[in-house]
Amino acid sequence: MRFDTVIIGGGLAGLTAGISLQEAGRKTAIVSSGQNAMHFFSGNFESPSADRDRIAALFAAAGVRTNAIDGQMLMPMGTFRDASLTLEDVTVFPDRHVADKALIVNFTGFHDFFSTFIADALEQDGTACRIRFVRLPEMEHLRLSPSEMRSVNIARAMDEHWEKVVADIRILHKDEDLILLPQVFGLKDASVLDKIRTALPARVAFIGTMPPSVPGIRTQMLLKRRFEVLGGTYLMGDEVTSAALHDGIVSSVTTRNLDTVRLFADHFILATGGYFSKGIVTTPTQVHEPLFGLDLDFPENRSAWYRADFFADQPFMNFGVKTDEALHALKDGEPVRNLFAIGSILGNTRKEDFGTAAGLAIRTAFAVVDNIKGENV
Amino acid sequence: MKRNEYDVIIVGGGITGAGTARDCAMRGLRVLLIERHDIATGATGRNHGLLHSGARYAVTDQESANECIRENMILRRIASHCVDETDGFFITLPEDDLNYQAKFVESCLAAGISAEVIDPKEALRMEPALNPDLIGAVKVPDGSVDPFRLCASNMVDAKIHGAQVLLYTEVTGFIKDGDTIKGVRTYNHQTHKAVEYYANITVNAAGIWGQHIADLAGVKIGMFPAKGALLIFAHRVNGIVINRCRKPANADILVPGDTVCIIGTTSTKIPFEECDEVRVTPDEVNLLVEEGAKLAPALASTRILRAYAGVRPLVSADNDPSGRNISRGIVCLDHEERDGLKGFVTITGGKLMTYRLMAEMVTDLVCRKLSVDKACETAETPLPGAGGKNFREVAEKIWENPTTVQKAAVARLGTTANRVQTSDSLDQSLICECEEVSVGEINSAIERLDVSGLTDLRRRTRLGMGTCQGELCGCRAAGMLAKAHGCADKARDDLKDFLTERWKGMYPIGWGDALREAEYTQWVYKHVLGV
Numbered sequence: 001m002r003f004d005t006v007i008i009g010g011g012l013a014g015l016t017a018g019i020s021l022q023e024a025g026r027k028t029a030i031v032s033s034g035q036n037a038m039h040f041f042s043g044n045f046e047s048p049s050a051d052r053d054r055i056a057a058l059f060a061a062a063g064v065r066t067n068a069i070d071g072q073m074l075m076p077m078g079t080f081r082d083a084s085l086t087l088e089d090v091t092v093f094p095d096r097h098v099a100d101k102a103l104i105v106n107f108t109g110f111h112d113f114f115s116t117f118i119a120d121a122l123e124q125d126g127t128a129c130r131i132r133f134v135r136l137p138e139m140e141h142l143r144l145s146p147s148e149m150r151s152v153n154i155a156r157a158m159d160e161h162w163e164k165v166v167a168d169i170r171i172l173h174k175d176e177d178l179i180l181l182p183q184v185f186g187l188k189d190a191s192v193l194d195k196i197r198t199a200l201p202a203r204v205a206f207i208g209t210m211p212p213s214v215p216g217i218r219t220q221m222l223l224k225r226r227f228e229v230l231g232g233t234y235l236m237g238d239e240v241t242s243a244a245l246h247d248g249i250v251s252s253v254t255t256r257n258l259d260t261v262r263l264f265a266d267h268f269i270l271a272t273g274g275y276f277s278k279g280i281v282t283t284p285t286q287v288h289e290p291l292f293g294l295d296l297d298f299p300e301n302r303s304a305w306y307r308a309d310f311f312a313d314q315p316f317m318n319f320g321v322k323t324d325e326a327l328h329a330l331k332d333g334e335p336v337r338n339l340f341a342i343g344s345i346l347g348n349t350r351k352e353d354f355g356t357a358a359g360l361a362i363r364t365a366f367a368v369v370d371n372i373k374g375e376n377v
Numbered sequence: 378m379k380r381n382e383y384d385v386i387i388v389g390g391g392i393t394g395a396g397t398a399r400d401c402a403m404r405g406l407r408v409l410l411i412e413r414h415d416i417a418t419g420a421t422g423r424n425h426g427l428l429h430s431g432a433r434y435a436v437t438d439q440e441s442a443n444e445c446i447r448e449n450m451i452l453r454r455i456a457s458h459c460v461d462e463t464d465g466f467f468i469t470l471p472e473d474d475l476n477y478q479a480k481f482v483e484s485c486l487a488a489g490i491s492a493e494v495i496d497p498k499e500a501l502r503m504e505p506a507l508n509p510d511l512i513g514a515v516k517v518p519d520g521s522v523d524p525f526r527l528c529a530s531n532m533v534d535a536k537i538h539g540a541q542v543l544l545y546t547e548v549t550g551f552i553k554d555g556d557t558i559k560g561v562r563t564y565n566h567q568t569h570k571a572v573e574y575y576a577n578i579t580v581n582a583a584g585i586w587g588q589h590i591a592d593l594a595g596v597k598i599g600m601f602p603a604k605g606a607l608l609i610f611a612h613r614v615n616g617i618v619i620n621r622c623r624k625p626a627n628a629d630i631l632v633p634g635d636t637v638c639i640i641g642t643t644s645t646k647i648p649f650e651e652c653d654e655v656r657v658t659p660d661e662v663n664l665l666v667e668e669g670a671k672l673a674p675a676l677a678s679t680r681i682l683r684a685y686a687g688v689r690p691l692v693s694a695d696n697d698p699s700g701r702n703i704s705r706g707i708v709c710l711d712h713e714e715r716d717g718l719k720g721f722v723t724i725t726g727g728k729l730m731t732y733r734l735m736a737e738m739v740t741d742l743v744c745r746k747l748s749v750d751k752a753c754e755t756a757e758t759p760l761p762g763a764g765g766k767n768f769r770e771v772a773e774k775i776w777e778n779p780t781t782v783q784k785a786a787v788a789r790l791g792t793t794a795n796r797v798q799t800s801d802s803l804d805q806s807l808i809c810e811c812e813e814v815s816v817g818e819i820n821s822a823i824e825r826l827d828v829s830g831l832t833d834l835r836r837r838t839r840l841g842m843g844t845c846q847g848e849l850c851g852c853r854a855a856g857m858l859a860k861a862h863g864c865a866d867k868a869r870d871d872l873k874d875f876l877t878e879r880w881k882g883m884y885p886i887g888w889g890d891a892l893r894e895a896e897y898t899q900w901v902y903k904h905v906l907g908v
Contacts, residue, residue, distance in 0.1 A: 109802075117865050275896040
């Protein structure tokens, strides 16, 4: 099979590149093992406001609405983070005094929404908080198994029964000017978020939970659908097993499911992620990129990979595939001329240019797409 | 009696202190136990969790071997909920001397330890994880024991018999009257208050830190801190304890415990000042991995969960400061006789296995000094939670059709699991999925077992001891603690400490799946949850 571009990895970086290339009329395939960091996306693009129009446009075309507002995002543990572009689920506040009075509503027995921490933090900034719980007979089946009260399972029930929860909240609500709910709504259809906002008698803010992230999963599904609607080929649950790399050029790759059918392309984009998704693999003595054997810098002495303080910047989080300015991956010190590396496989090696996290994924994807399209060459 | 007066003050909340508090309280003494951290934070919680048969010491130290097998049989009775009767093998590998086996068996039998030579093929059938190259195997009555549970049970029973327990309280000095210790000065790290307590006798049961306590009292004990490093593997690779049949050496014991197995240990002399901050080095990790795979080859491809190290409280048996006469045996010092200091005794040396005997010896001494004539009953009286053949049977006595969550609670708490609320699906809901710890079990621990933070909770419930090392359950349990203690700020700081403490054991083995987990945890806490 022949494509203009083959992207290895179907997370935020891979999908952003794939959609952009298909929009430009390039025939693109994405090989995805099925796991990716969208399932624990905070909803914050962690990207400078300069890029936000382009990101917002790409997501809007996929049916993902975003908030382009500079302000403060309320995190699940009650802390705040700067935000300039977020998914529409995330409410961005101008400052930490989010309201005079807030009603925090959780589901009875749902331990992945941290209402106590949120209330405590908000009270310190002058918001009086009341925590109340709702319990629906329609959700009781989830309790039959002791590990089913998790975000996505609740969200599945909420797709059907959100109106009943809204009715309960209307009874609980007194005079609060803000109602805080966990992000367990609109798994299939984000329009439920607006319906809930309209139906409740105060402003509504949806706050993150322990992963899996319901907004992240929905966004991933919509981006994948957008890519396929544009004519892209998404090879789900497949993995690249080998690559033909000669004289600084990748000619083709093979995958587990396609067996002997090779994927040929002019360009290849490596978006296989960091350690968790096995884009980078470690042994007691080595840090390596398993598909192409690309260059990576790491200290030989393993003790230098870590710091004892868990919350300090961990050196291992900085390790990543080395690239040239244009994000061509390096092998044996030389750029592979048609192989680009994007997203968290870069670690923090390009932090100065592209930032970290979701911002890194999207901005490196844009940079590579521009390069392929010849706009920046 | 004045509020701060006791018959006996016990310094140290490890297994020796807990056992001594129980014994003293059962003999009718008014007991106060003081611990500067939490229960089982020293060597008690930092060993193999091996229920020694004594076989390991049979060739070199008959006395220790005999003590072990006697206590082994006692613990099976009085602490059945803490003990897993796995049996043990002493295997001979091609590079070992098979002649050692005959001497080993003979020494075991002489010490009263059953030792049965098993055909290597039969041994491999009984324990498929064994190195298939083995040329000899001897079966002995080893087992595994959960030291946290054992310590907590002793503490609970001491309290049932009237003892008072002060955790996070540090002894800062002694109150002396001439040549007599009258009591202790303490500082509570949680209330930040300094308080004095008085007793006729103070027992120094502080393990390796006993040297410092003795210094405070004005007497010298020569300790020789020896660090031992161990690794926890993520699966219970073996069902039977595996030892090497040779002179005791590094990394020659593999113990199955709960859902994991533990390889150890090493032995490195360290300066006394380092006892509070022991770290496992890459060299120690490499040695343990390499030697462990010789016992059970599957270890080479099994994920490692964490590394940790403890400090053995080895002590010079007499006043010899050179350390030439180091004993692994029990050392019970009457400082009146030894140093002319009245009202102060030390119990140290020994092993997890012999804690009860140590407690009995020192309590006998305390009773003699106080002219109390009551016999020790700890060898016959079961600890709270003990009873029943296996956890299924116990669970079925409590509930008609026990769920897996209820069975998991019984496996940890024995018969006292009946105090855990599990009637409602809310209580059965899991907080820690790796170790199946439910809401009810956590609430019960918070209510009954002196839990001030997540790490305390871990020692009492196994929360966060599984594959994810607390990455998911830490947050959930922090939420429960914030609610129970009404203090979210403290719970948030506590969560950070908990994660840093878990990380301490993860980065020494931070490669492969462990590093994948670590990256995920970094992401979740820094980017998603915003800790």
